[in-house]
Every structure is written in structure tokens, then in C-alpha cells.
Amino acid sequence: MESIKIKDLDLDQIANSGQCFTWEPLGPRRYGVEAFGHWVEVEQNGDQFRFSCDQEEFDQVWRGYFDLDTDYGELKAAVDPEDHYLSQAVCFGGGIRVLRQDLWEVMVSFLISQNNNIPRIKNSIAYLCRSYGEKKYRCKRGQAFYTFPKPDDLKNVTEEEFKAAGLGYRAKYLPALVQKAEEGLLSRLKAAELSDARQLLLSSYGIGKKVADCICLFGLHQKEAFPVDTHIQKILALHYPKGFPEDRYPGVQGVIQQYLFYYHLKGK
């Protein structure tokens, strides 16, 4: 595919934003990305991007995955200019978008993420993909890649086997989630309102408020979800002692949350 211009997208920022864990760094501003059984290599040069796929796959898979039909410039322009911390955060991480990832992959990834660090989460997920995902090839005679295992691929995996992925005490949560997926949890989540989706998730073993909100935001693309993790807690305590003014950003709180999170994670 020929080079295309995309605004408000920075691959390095997204790769390090803690919302996706399987991007493979291939070089400067260049990543291999797997989603929905497809593989693509993307390279960035300023606001110019090269996708290794053809136009049809781009329109069918990657335009949606990178959320390219959403205008993030408009959203950023609505940030309160008197909110200096948020303004700096947006300036620092303005190339972050909320990806439209696979729901099941997000559920498992963030179930694993609790009280965990991002490099370790990536290692665990890579292990799960290698062990239980489908092996595919980037192109004819190309290098192999592994898809994220589906619920069916995991239904006979024991807690002990999950521990081999380095999940620690989180391993016991996974068989329970697989079971719920087999019982149709995913389709119910997709059909639910945000508050109902949250409740459904909260009733799953090992999923609490923060993980539920992450799944709503990253897996269901409910951008009003505002996950509060350790980083956001520290930001709130320091910069928003009266609480963050979520009301000012109706429907896009989750995107704002991402700017704040990334700034605290990678900025100073």
C-alpha cells in the first residue's frame, strides 16, 4: 500500500502506552502488529505511514483497529487550557489513540495485568500465544507469528499450566474466565450498556473495578470508562485532590485517562 497521512497517531507512544502487549518492535518507528488473525507491519515517518498490507485489508481490519475514523484532534482541542497538567499530558502523548482490540484478548490481558508490570505482562502474553495460539505466517514463506488464543483454545488448560506463563497468583483466575467465555459472556458484554457490562465483569472471579473499566475501554471501546490504577491514583492525589473533572469530557474520559496515564508512565 502507498504511504498515507494520519493525524494524531504515534506508534511509539501507543506501543508504550500499556493498552496493547503484543506489538513487536521491528526498527525505529516500525512495528509488527497482530490482530484478528491478521498481521501487518507499520512504519511511521512524521504523519506519514506505510502499511505492509493491501488497501482492502487496510480498510477491513486496520482502519478500525487504529480507530482512524475518530477525530482525536477535536477531542484534544476541547481540553481545558487552564488544566496545565492535562495540557502537558496531551502535548506529551498526543499520538495516543484507543485501539479497537479484540475483546477476549483485552479481557485476558488485563486480568493478568493486576499488580503486575508491563514488561512482565508482555512476556506472559507472548507465552500464551506461543503455547496456545494459532501459528500463522506473515506472508508466503514469511516468518511465523502467533494469534492470541481463543477461549476454545484454553478451555482444557489447567491452573498449573497457566502458572508456567509466569502468571503467579493470577493463574487461578484464568480458568474461571475461560469458563464464563464458554458460557457466552462475550456476546452478552457486546450487547450490554456500559453499566451492565461493568456489572457482568465485576461478577467474574479476579475482575475488580479497575480491570473491568480497562476491559470496557479497550475491549468494548466504551470511551467513557475511566480506569483508576496506581498511576492515576498518584496523579489524582497530586494534581486533582478534589477529583478529576470527568464531567468536562463526556464520552471521552477514557481517552483523557490515557493521556494522563501515559504522561505519568513515561513523562516526568
Next chain:
DNA sequence: AGCCAGGAAGTCC
């Protein structure tokens, strides 16, 4: 070496 990690369940009161 020791602290921390995109927290949640269990156990008190």
C-alpha cells in the same frame, strides 16, 4: 537488595 507493578479477594470490624 529491595521496592514496585495498569489490583482483587479474603478477613476482619
Next chain:
DNA sequence: GGACTTCATGGC
């Protein structure tokens, strides 16, 4: 319903 403890273990 809140505060406090426990939970595995790799990364840095």
C-alpha cells in the same frame, strides 16, 4: 461499608 492483609514473582 471501609480499612487492612495477603497473594507470586519478574523487572528494574
